[in-house]
Amino acid sequence: MTPFLKMHGLGNDFAVFDARNQPLALDAHTARAIGNRRRGVGCDQIIVIETSPEADAFMRIRNADGDEVEICGNAARCVARLLLDETGKSAVTLMTLAGPLVCRDAGNGLVTVDMGAPELLWDRIPLARPVDTNLFALNVDGETYNCAAVSMGNPHCILFVDDADVAPVATLGPRIETHPMFPKRTNVEFVSVRDSGHLRMRVWERGAGITEACGSGTCATAVAAHRRGLTGDKVDVTLDGGMLTIELTNGRVLMTGPATLAYRGEIAL
Numbered sequence: 001m002t003p004f005l006k007m008h009g010l011g012n013d014f015a016v017f018d019a020r021n022q023p024l025a026l027d028a029h030t031a032r033a034i035g036n037r038r039r040g041v042g043c044d045q046i047i048v049i050e051t052s053p054e055a056d057a058f059m060r061i062r063n064a065d066g067d068e069v070e071i072c073g074n075a076a077r078c079v080a081r082l083l084l085d086e087t088g089k090s091a092v093t094l095m096t097l098a099g100p101l102v103c104r105d106a107g108n109g110l111v112t113v114d115m116g117a118p119e120l121l122w123d124r125i126p127l128a129r130p131v132d133t134n135l136f137a138l139n140v141d142g143e144t145y146n147c148a149a150v151s152m153g154n155p156h157c158i159l160f161v162d163d164a165d166v167a168p169v170a171t172l173g174p175r176i177e178t179h180p181m182f183p184k185r186t187n188v189e190f191v192s193v194r195d196s197g198h199l200r201m202r203v204w205e206r207g208a209g210i211t212e213a214c215g216s217g218t219c220a221t222a223v224a225a226h227r228r229g230l231t232g233d234k235v236d237v238t239l240d241g242g243m244l245t246i247e248l249t250n251g252r253v254l255m256t257g258p259a260t261l262a263y264r265g266e267i268a269l
């Protein structure tokens, strides 16, 4: 049996495997089986902690559909929490496919992750053709939607709407995720502005569907809102699972929020 930890960041949930002493190569098929909510552990992402020569650990991430992806903000807080507690350090560095993430103990059970600099160039997000990533029209099944696009190492498409609570996340989310404008598919955020320091966001995640929170999506949303002049350098974002605080400082994005260990389990792999 292989031990794992069930963790979550504001309800965005993970099966976390520690492969630092016992190597574990999870293929897409196995990850999909673990992610299955009827037949497996059930989670949005499957996380494997590996050794890294250049950081405290390498964090490998697969979505529930089995695909390996670059970054996961909520999982970074969870893995950082484990390593902070294990080492007694005040900060740890996690290597990811998107680059290193410095994670600091922010007190009161919170972790701050330096999510790095956002990427705003259309071909680096990537998008299929040149547009103004701050505001572009996307045609979906004959309807036009005003969008912004940001990469936090992974692609995000942000739609500002009057009321995110009634946005068609379940129907429009998957249409945009697989739209030809996004060659690597995309995460999709539906956002309404409550005031210049507070956003409401709901998310359709690439490879996972609706989740209760998305850390990288919250960072991308704060960047897009700031670019449009809707919010300041610091913003609270209310997600279905709770609140994250995002600070934009020196061109970088800092995300602060909780990390929760739900239970320890074992699975036959």
Ligand SMILES: N[C@@H](CCC[C@H](N)C(=O)O)C(=O)O
Binding pocket: 012, 044, 045, 063, 069, 070, 071, 072, 073, 074, 075, 154, 155, 187, 205, 206, 207, 208, 211, 213, 214, 215, 216, 217
């Ligand atoms: N939930 C994550 C993002 C996980 C990856 C994402 N679904 C993708 O495919 O890029 C987060 O908290 O950032």
